[in-house]
Amino acid sequence: MIERKLLLGDEAIALGAIHAGISGVYAYPGTPSTEITEYIQAHAPEVRSRWCTNEKTAMEAALGMAYAGKRALVCMKHVGMNVAADAFINSAITGVNGGLVVLAADDPSMHSSQNEQDSRFYGKFAMIPILEPSTQQEAYDMMAYAYELSERLKLPILMRVVTRLAHSRAGVVVKEPIKQNALNPETDRTHWVLLPVNARRQYASLVDKQGELLASSEASPYNSCKQQIGSDKSGTTSHENQANIEVTTHKSSSTSPVGVIACGIAHNYVMENITTGMDIPILKISQYPLPETAIKSLATQCESLLIAEDGQPLVEEQVKSLLGTDYPIKGRLTGELPRMGELTPDNVGAALGVNKEQIYATAQNVMPRPPALCQGCGHRDVYDALNKVAAEYEGARIFGDIGCYTLGALPPFRAIDSCVDMGASITMAKGAADAGVYPAIAVIGDSTFTHSGMTGLLDAINDNANITVIISDNLTTAMTGGQDSAGTNKFEAICLGLGLTPEHVRVVVPLPKNMEEITRVIREEIEYKGVSVIIPRRECMQTFQRKLRNKKK
Amino acid sequence: MKKDIILAGVGGQGILTIATIIGDAATAANLNLKQAEVHGMSQRGGDVQSNLRLSTETIYSDLIKQGAADLIISMEPMEALRYIPYINKDSWIVTSSHTFKNISNYPQEESLMEELTNFPHVAILPIEDVAKENSLPKSANVILLGMAAKYIEILSPEQLRESISRVFASKGEKIVEANLRAFDLGLQAVK
Ligand SMILES: Cc1ncc(C[n+]2csc(CCOP(=O)(O)OP(=O)(O)O)c2C)c(N)n1
Ligand code: SF4
Numbered sequence: 001m002i003e004r005k006l007l008l009g010d011e012a013i014a015l016g017a018i019h020a021g022i023s024g025v026y027a028y029p030g031t032p033s034t035e036i037t038e039y040i041q042a043h044a045p046e047v048r049s050r051w052c053t054n055e056k057t058a059m060e061a062a063l064g065m066a067y068a069g070k071r072a073l074v075c076m077k078h079v080g081m082n083v084a085a086d087a088f089i090n091s092a093i094t095g096v097n098g099g100l101v102v103l104a105a106d107d108p109s110m111h112s113s114q115n116e117q118d119s120r121f122y123g124k125f126a127m128i129p130i131l132e133p134s135t136q137q138e139a140y141d142m143m144a145y146a147y148e149l150s151e152r153l154k155l156p157i158l159m160r161v162v163t164r165l166a167h168s169r170a171g172v173v174v175k176e177p178i179k180q181n182a183l184n185p186e187t188d189r190t191h192w193v194l195l196p197v198n199a200r201r202q203y204a205s206l207v208d209k210q211g212e213l214l215a216s217s218e219a220s221p222y223n224s225c226k227q228q229i230g231s232d233k234s235g236t237t238s239h240e241n242q243a244n245i246e247v248t249t250h251k252s253s254s255t256s257p258v259g260v261i262a263c264g265i266a267h268n269y270v271m272e273n274i275t276t277g278m279d280i281p282i283l284k285i286s287q288y289p290l291p292e293t294a295i296k297s298l299a300t301q302c303e304s305l306l307i308a309e310d311g312q313p314l315v316e317e318q319v320k321s322l323l324g325t326d327y328p329i330k331g332r333l334t335g336e337l338p339r340m341g342e343l344t345p346d347n348v349g350a351a352l353g354v355n356k357e358q359i360y361a362t363a364q365n366v367m368p369r370p371p372a373l374c375q376g377c378g379h380r381d382v383y384d385a386l387n388k389v390a391a392e393y394e395g396a397r398i399f400g401d402i403g404c405y406t407l408g409a410l411p412p413f414r415a416i417d418s419c420v421d422m423g424a425s426i427t428m429a430k431g432a433a434d435a436g437v438y439p440a441i442a443v444i445g446d447s448t449f450t451h452s453g454m455t456g457l458l459d460a461i462n463d464n465a466n467i468t469v470i471i472s473d474n475l476t477t478a479m480t481g482g483q484d485s486a487g488t489n490k491f492e493a494i495c496l497g498l499g500l501t502p503e504h505v506r507v508v509v510p511l512p513k514n515m516e517e518i519t520r521v522i523r524e525e526i527e528y529k530g531v532s533v534i535i536p537r538r539e540c541m542q543t544f545q546r547k548l549r550n551k552k553k
Numbered sequence: 554m555k556k557d558i559i560l561a562g563v564g565g566q567g568i569l570t571i572a573t574i575i576g577d578a579a580t581a582a583n584l585n586l587k588q589a590e591v592h593g594m595s596q597r598g599g600d601v602q603s604n605l606r607l608s609t610e611t612i613y614s615d616l617i618k619q620g621a622a623d624l625i626i627s628m629e630p631m632e633a634l635r636y637i638p639y640i641n642k643d644s645w646i647v648t649s650s651h652t653f654k655n656i657s658n659y660p661q662e663e664s665l666m667e668e669l670t671n672f673p674h675v676a677i678l679p680i681e682d683v684a685k686e687n688s689l690p691k692s693a694n695v696i697l698l699g700m701a702a703k704y705i706e707i708l709s710p711e712q713l714r715e716s717i718s719r720v721f722a723s724k725g726e727k728i729v730e731a732n733l734r735a736f737d738l739g740l741q742a743v744k
Binding site for chain 1: 563564576577580585586587588589590591597598599600604612613614615616617618619620621631632634635637638639640641655656658659660661664665668669
């Protein structure tokens, strides 16, 4: 029976992976990737799915599962790729036994991120295939395809999505699930022990495989050419050439003024703008490395090419070097599309020369409505106290980190001086203290602390740095929707284990009525010359209320 | 036939529930649908929106083009105004008149309402008050959906009612009844 489900892109990926027989998903939360793992947790008890401490531990555990012959999925937001990069790059050198798919969810326009880096660069860097679905259906279908490809090539596969696919729903036709792989641990150690002698051989084999990767892209069912002759939008009059090869064209004698290379979700924005009468050959790309033959064939039929890709101009640069500097290429580097920010049907339409409909100007009585810390949130009390004490010290600097508590940067608090990457609060405070900043204070959340703060704290302790670290513990990973936090109930033990003395590991309850005590504790620990940790601990209001609601049911 | 709808509001006002109901009805009616949501920072009182696209034909873009939306459904009047560049002179704006002021520079209410009601097709109702008067404090969003039902066109009010029964079924008979009542209140308000 054909079943059609209404799924978020993330859910389509999750269900595709479940149906492709994965045995484990390994992930640290991060918008817009979080819902993949949450869906698997809720729908597939047979799949190992507990949250990991960070993206690197996730990547390595998944590699271990693939080593053992089973299929594994790793999910993260784009910046998580930076954390997982060491394991990720080297997994291409070892190769895999069971299938391994690494899912990176990019966030062009930085809807909820600190940058808009493009994960496709990591796939190219690691020299592995990249898949980039354009629809929820493709996202679902590609999972089974990705695992087969991974096991055939014996390489991990990078799948890259963007916010607008991850967080958009559409109908998806689902298939029968297949069984999980049996346990079948790798027997050949030379693939996996990356001593230089083995690593060189493995790397040579990876280089050798590049031809096979290219051939797979050239024949991919997800890379297709279309001669758009102005269809009725149902797609029935366009000529689709699924197994790529040549661009079909009706007017083979003449060339089109412009052709389009549309990558992943950009394909949707291009198609949205195609109307009757437009004669534009389109090459859709959803598998990399780039299918060079198809691109060259498209180029010969067009006088110029527009490159539509969501993210950084990776394909634009590659196509430029493929076709030579004389061939006119348009895109983000030449200004037809904006240099930064996500693609939209509007900016792609403009690049295609489609006239804009007459639209109303922005309304006058509209103000931005930024998010704020919830009423009653414990982070509020932490910042109230911190601001009071910091005002007593002229040179005070407060190094922030990533989480709900980053909202302490906004009014009314305006409390933090920096927020860079997960864990950087502690290490930046240490470096600044080394340079002479006093007091150097770090504010970090509980989940961020276990993600990347513990190692930096060890550095600070070993160096006896003069810093005060505040681990604002709300017993959850609130920013991304309240996932379990890896260190809950373990923070004092972790700090003591890293070498702090019990006198300088202080726990307080962040409530307005405790303001006197909290400010006193902060003051005392600032005055202490060395590393101290203060743990304000009170549950996030959102998870607290959710638990209450669930209890009532 | 197509219908491009922008759902707007402030985090926590329940616009995603409206999207779920319409989405369920569209799926049951075998329509094509795409619905882009904003997750992430949304639960902490920021603005939230969703692009909901329904069509009998293939839908490509997950996002609605400027000037192409047929309908704005908003839980808050200033949030309705935020998406004005997405509509055209034939589009409808269905909104609550109840302002949600969690920012210090919220526009002056009178000029806001004047700007809003100057658009050609606007249905506006103090849905929070209606919800309270009818002891339906949690169903303001479904009252709004009822108001919008007439303009969704591609789905009939009856199809939406059936979807409400399905979507709330797991919460029990009482909740289903309350939401159907809320829906009908909204529907009658614009007749
Ligand atoms: C490398 C990386 N991974 C994931 C994220 C997404 N992310 C941002 S903050 C956060 C969790 C914050 O949790 P916590 O430190 O406990 O603070 P809270 O939000 O609960 O206040 C996550 C997962 C990120 N920004 N960077
Ligand atoms: S979600 Fe939780 S941690 Fe985040 S602002 Fe709200 S109460 Fe605070």
